[in-house]
Amino acid sequence: MGIADRLVNAEREHSSFVYVMAGIAALNGLLFGFDVGVISGALLYIDQTFTLSPFLEGVVTSSVLVGAMIGAATGGTLADRFGRRRLTLAGAIVFFVGSFGMALSPTIEWLIAWRVIEGVAVGVASIVGPLLISETAPSDIRGALGFLQQLMITIGILLAYVVNYAFAPEFLGIVGWRWMLWFGAVPAAILAAGTYFLPESPRWLIENDRIDEARAVLSRVRGTDDIDEEIEHIRDVSETEAEGDLSDLLEPWVRPALIVGVGLAVIQQVSGINTIIYYAPTILSNIGFGDIASIVGTVGVGTVNVLLTVVAILLVDRVGRRPLLLVGTGGMTVMLGILGLGFFLPGLSGVVGYVTLGSMIGYVGFYAISLGPVFWLLISEIYPLRIRGTAEGVASVFNWGANFLVALTFLPLINRLGEGPSFWLLGGFCLLAFVFIYSRVPETMGRSLEDIEADLRENAMVGPDQERSPDPASND
Template sequence: MSVLDRLANAEREHSRFVYVIAAIAALNGLLFGFDVGVISGALLYINESFALSPFLEGVVTSSVLVGAMIGAATGGTLADRFGRRRLTLGGAVVFFVGSFGMALSPTLAWLIGWRVVEGVAVGVASIVGPLLISETAPSDIRGALGFFQQLMITVGILLAYLINYVFAPEFLGIIGWRWMLWFGAVPAAVLALGTYYLPESPRWLIEHDRIDEARTVLSCIRDADDVDEEIEDIREVSEIEEKGDLSDLLEPWVRPALIAGVGLAVIQQVSGINTIIYYAPTILNNIGFGNIASLVGTIGVGIVNVLLTVVAILLVDRVGRRPLLLVGTGGMTVMLGILGLGFFLPGLSGVVGYVTLASMILYVAFYAISLGPVFWLLISEIYPLRIRGTAEGVASVCNWGANFVVALAFLPLINRLGEGPSFWLLGGFCLLAFVFIYSRVPETMGRSLEDIEADLRENAMMGPDSGSVESPAGERSD
């Protein structure tokens, strides 16, 4: 049965509550995406209130990533200790407060400080959403439901682009960037209200010996005949070892998953996506578009991002994670090559300018079916249960750290190298990403989290030459 057929028959195959959980948990991605997108438009106008050099623009943009690293570093441990549901609520509250703080900032220092605070919520959201979805979703549609998080990230980015357009000072005659940043309180409030309907992860409940509560949750999202069997499978895995910590990530049997997760975390950022998301209006400004035209162009980028993420949802449990990653990184390499070439050609405000815009949009399209959603899905699948939150936190810290470096360095890099060579450098990273994915990233499609963990242990017993979590073809190694 195809994924289209499977989703069409979803109500007969799985409880509707599975989809409710995934949809609410994915609202964490909405916060994530909104913050990423809103600063791109706000930067055009913050400079009117606070004089910003290219370096200070990078600091304003990347300051949220300092907070995100803090949130990611602590979020996994907090998720393992306090649960996925309570952490979701806490992150929503922090984001709500941070949005008001940024909007009311009297100085640049206050703005940067509040962006760090909001970044903590973004870092937490990047962990807890995929974690809760992966631990409640049935294995045959876990990929599609896992992509809900990325879909909501793209919706958040598009919403931010629309808000940037609506609050542009050219239309309302106000200090628009403050209203742009304030609006983040709205999705935060929606997530906080949505947590009322969220159950706790049954895997987390079993890990904390709350079996009756786990059975209640599973009875709402599984067939009655499968509940006891799943509880026993989870208990069997959780009883194999004592509670894990950071040192357990260096165990030989966990190391292949650690390398795959951390590698993808860095690759997702050095491939250049956030240079486009953060600085799309600035880039369009540089090739001859006015402020309003630049904001409209970014809305087109946001729409493509959403639509191609929907396509990825339909494909991930049909063609697998690895094929999407390989096609996406290959396409991104080509598009960055074209984008860089455009800056060497004359007449950027004419036909070449629109070709450059088209290559930017296609680059985002390839990202949206690959590195964007698949990274967050895989790091919620490939780690052992007892250290899953902690391990996902480590991967997320690496992701946000790479994001911070790229965001801070991109505009100064352009000033030093020029736009063309800068985008070619990012294209080179995409090519390296293709090689890494081909050699190190496993296929997890259609397999339970317990089976994936069992393969890690089995491969470790077979010796260092046994490969990663699975062989590249998606079958267990020999």
Template sequence: MATANTDDTQASGGDRFIYLTAGLAALNGLLFGFDTGIISGAFLYINNTFTMSPLVEGIVISGAMAGAAFGAATGGKLADQIGRRRLILLGAVVFFIGSLTMAIAPTVLVLVVGRLIDGVAIGFASIVGPLYISEIAPPKIRGALTSLNQLMVTLGILISYFVNYAFADTGDWRLMLGTGMIPAVILALGMLKMPESPRWLYEHDQPDAARAVLKRTRESDIDAEMDEIKKTVDKQSGNGLSDLFESWLRPALIVGLGLAVFQQITGINAVIYYAPTILESTGFGSSTSIFATVGIGVINVVMTIVAIALIDRVGRRRLLLVGVGGMVVTPGVLGAVFYLPGFGGILGWVATGSLMLFVAFFAIGLGPVFWLLISEIYPLSVRGSAMGTVTVANWGANLLVSLAFPVLTANLGKPSTFWLFGICSLLAFVFAYRMVPETKGRSLEAIEADLRDNVSDSVGATGTESVPSRE
């Protein structure tokens, strides 16, 4: 009886500890989301301090994305070299410096530098948050825990909208941007006592430390999981990133890169970055436009919570298809709103409703599923570097869309621009249907074993059909 009671206590403690660890690591997503949302409101007031041409305005907005592409390009390799936990700590410090730099910026150049520094940090965060959680989480709840990172992204966006609204009357954009220092400090302090990923520890010749972490985070047989990790590490070729171009891994690379690009060219961050500007063009004032974006942020958070509740039950692939399917329709409606004149004051609310639905469908599909899948489908030896490569593509597409959106709306008009996003969503649906596998409930080692055995040509059309059909 004493032994059973001890085991129950350990299991309960393990549950609490894994949720605490995942929650703290997910604050990486909060940094990511906060930076994404805060600039949308602050930008309405930055022009009151600095005189900027349209080109310079685009550079200020997209500076963080350029920094994020660099952070993603270097962060994956750093995650493999120095560890997941240390990279989280480094990212928090960098984000603090970037937020401080923007808050005190005396010139546009310094403001851009601050945006670049912040971007490097969110490039780190976009890789290491999902990576760390996926490697430390038990398989049966890995989807939900890893998706906490995306929930924190949406929560960060929502918080930034509230911050923007709080300072809307004064127009104090410096305080808006400087508020980012607060979550950076919380993340850094919280991660000081968190463990390293057990898979990274084992790969770096620390099996006892890896076993100790698993004991703190598992109810299941530790020996069986350690044996799986050992077998996977023993199979590593040691070729690093070049492994991604081997035939057995090429399908996983295609899936990651395809989802990375589609997540952006379907228009989500054009909506997030420019939501106040879009709504202002319908006749709302600046303060009302910012307030309306709060509603969009709430929908984003709520639907991400729905996705987290479903992702380990329904599966990654099905949620992705439902979400992208909805994203095919809603830009068409939004484009029609702008195409048909005469709505008067109703126009702004119809546009707001369409934006909310678009964000809702993104939040249950491409939002969480992309980041979860890329933390699952790559082998341990290149997981960090592979996620870095895919995330660079994601940020590159983000940068392209954010720079192109004002140009597209100026030359094609808002209706055609949103209809173009709908067409891109249709292409994303076809890609997801044909290429994306189901990984629900499987260990990372089992997913890798399937790839090695060519069972996961399931990353192609045949396997993706067979896996869901067995559920």
């Protein structure tokens, strides 16, 4: 069956509301992506208002990640306690207020403080969007719908690059970084409005004994009233477990999922993606591109990020999670090797610029089909129901923590080692990521969340080589 046929069949088999719900939940990613991308262009002009050393530039960039760690650390527990929908609305409000705060900051200290506050909303968004989608989507299209979060992240990054270009001082005649940061209030307002149409996770409702509400949501999402068997299956899994907490993550049967989630969380960041997203204009400027040319170059990077994420959406429920991860990390290793080599060719300045831009685009493309979307999808799939939000929060804390360390140390690392060796070091991490994925990460394509949990309980999710019976619910 071809991809087009598969998508047509999916449209016939599933209620249109499941796509509407996933699209609204994925708007969490729009906030996430916009904040990640907008600072890259704003950094070129913040220095005109506040004098920034390389270290302070790193602090401005990475301060949002401190807030993201707080949001991730608390967001999972809050999502388990208060529900996915209410937490989505709270995160949108915090992001909206934080955008105004950053834009009006009178000092660099206030800017950093507001970046931390906005980071809390980013951390919450990184958890609650994938969680809500994975707990509502049918198993046979859960991968594609889960990737909508990553698609929105890439669209948010691209939107930020376009906003950076539109508000560049060369066009407005003013220092436009405040307008760049303020514009984040727009996607926040869109998400807040979207929560009016967003249902609560039926699995969370069942976990909290709100069966009638869960039945109404499932009937609407599945497009049928024949959902008794699914409700009973979710209840059976839920009733086998006591109330979960952080200590449950250390249980022997959960530990394989913990290792996979935390390992992928760290790998996604030390592979170097945010050195490109945060510092792409700075990198291009350093090799001879002007400020406007650097921002235009990052728009190209952002466009490829979006397009390749669409390709990943078409492939994830056809070829699986593991193949995408392996192809992506292999390609990222090669692209970082080429990128590092480009910095050893100073005599070919024009060629170096295009080689650098081309390898950056290739690297982002491989990331967009692999570590970018698959990490967030897998950590929303592999954990037990009662601690899914908490466990996803733990993985996200490690992700944001690694992001913070990379963002804070990347420019000082370049100053010490030089650009070429720095990118080769990141390429070495990508190679280690390939080995980890090959040896530890399981395939979850086409399996219900309850069947994945059953694999955990039977100590089956210990590696990729074990044979698993297909999930009957996922058959075409």
